[in-house]
Amino acid sequence: MSLLTLYNNINSFLVIGAILFGLGIYGMVTRRTLIGMLIAAELILAGASVNFMAFNRFTSPDPVAGQVFTLFIMAIAAAEAAIGLSIIIAVYRQFKSIDAEDTVQLKG
Amino acid sequence: MxxxxxxxxxxxxxxxxxxxxxxxxxxxxxxxxxxxxxxxxxxxxxxxxxxxxxxxxxxxxxxxxxxxxxxxxxxxxxxxxxxxxxxxxxxxxEEQKRVGPSGPLVGPFGFATAALLAGGFSILAIRTDWKVMAKINDGSVKTIGIQLLTEYSMVFELISIVLLIAILGALVIARGGREG
Known part of the structure; x- marks a missing residue:
């Protein structure tokens, strides 16, 4: 197995999906701003999609199911981004900040 | 092989x-x-x-x-x-007031969590012996279109309703507190 034949192997795609997922988790934990967290969530969804497409290409008997699933993930991600960003804009209007630690109105 | x-x-x-x-x-x-x-x-x-x-x-x-x-x-x-x-x-x-992580431990613990998850999934993926099955169709754009409108038609309709509601909800939420 050399570096140049990695594209023909399911493991390389699964490892890339896992690394994207890990990057997303890292960003989600360490980011302070809500928009940064949303960007990290997009990375997590990209990792999941890469996994679905890898299984679709290499192991699944029906090569349509994974592609349709990835298309639906894209649609859900678009809906999530629209709702999340409008919530962030509403929060900014209320608190004049998008820092996740400034939105503490209910804190006693 | x-x-x-x-x-x-x-x-x-x-x-x-x-x-x-x-x-x-x-x-x-x-x-x-x-x-x-x-x-x-x-x-x-x-x-x-x-x-x-x-x-x-x-x-x-x-x-x-x-x-x-x-x-x-x-x-x-x-x-x-x-x-x-x-x-x-x-x-x-315009100026992000505080950019870095919110505490001294967030960065290392976040990195440890992410590394643990990514490494664990990678080891799991490499050690598993994935079975390859014979394809039952070619997975072309034509097949995707036919299956989207037959086998997955219900999901297709539902996802369009979800998108419509998401757009309307985004408009309502973002317009809500607007003065004037």
Whole structure:
């Protein structure tokens, strides 16, 4: 197995999906701003999609199911981004900040 | 087993060049992901996200799905990233007051969690012996279209309703507190 034949192997795609997922988790934990967290969530969804497409290409008997699933993930991600960003804009209007630690109105 | 998986191809053969393009796509994806979750300014973070999505579209091309690769660029790069840039311009303050992580332990613990998850999934993926099954259709764009409107038609309709409600809800929420 050399570096140049990695594209023909399911493991390389699964490892890339896992690394994207890990990057997303890292960003989600360490980011302070809500928009940064949303960007990290997009990375997590990209990792999941890469996994679905890898299984679709290499192991699944029906090569349509994974592609349709990835298309639906894209649609859900678009809906999530629209709702999340409008919530962030509403929060900014209320608190004049998008820092996740400034939105503490209910804190006693 | 395909003999090209065992014998390493020369770099200047067709197989070798395809492998090199794949490695470039992987590098684009990972560098974009690193920029997206590490840069100090949100605009650079979105730019890294765009780079990462272009790399992922290249990976989809390697997975025999040019249609999904095009949709990835259209939807993610063309719509989602532009929406996020709009939100940054509308909501982010000019100067981020505090950029770094909120506590001294957040960075190391976050990195440890992410490394544990990514490493665990990678080891799991490599150690499992994946069974390859025979394909029952060709997975072309035509087949995707037929299956979307027959087998997955219910999900297709539901997802369009979800998108409609999401757009209406986004308008209502973002307009709510507007004075004047």
């Amino acid at each position: 395909n003999p090209s998986m065992v014998i390493s191809p020369s770099f200047f053969s067709v197989d070798g060049l395809v492998g090199a393009v794949f490695l470039i796509m992987v590098a684009i994806t990972l560098i974009g992901g690193l920029i997206a979750c590490n840069s100090e300014r949100l605009v650079r973070s979105v730019a890294g996200l765009i780079v990462c999505f272009v790399g992922v579209a290249g990976l989809y091309y390697f997975l025999n799905s040019p249609f999904v690769a095009m949709m990835q660029i259209l939807i993610y790069v063309g719509a989602v990233a532009v929406t996020i840039s709009f939100a940054i311009m509308l909501a982010a303050p």
